[in-house]
Amino acid sequence: MASYLMGIDNGLTVSKAAILDLEGREVAVQGHKVEMNYPRPAWVERDSEIVWQTTAAAIRDLRRPGLPWICRQNPAVFSRATTSR
DSSP states (O other), rough: OOOOOEEEOOOSSSEEEEEEEETTTTEEEEEEOOOBBSTTTTTBOOHHHHHHHHHHHHHTTTTOOTTTOOOSSOOOOGGGEEEOO
């Protein structure tokens, strides 16, 4: 079975997830636009729940036949109890 890595990029306007082979070649990539709020001039805000939802959607969208879905190392955990808004 081939081994892959998954990377997540939460940029200012897009949350992306990518699957890479061990040589660093891109196998698949998906992204979702993150809504921005402009409460006053020169201010920009992002809702952390929207960032989480778009990141999770990008990961879900990576699913396709032939890619293994086994998490063996370094899982990232998101906890509402340890995250403040």
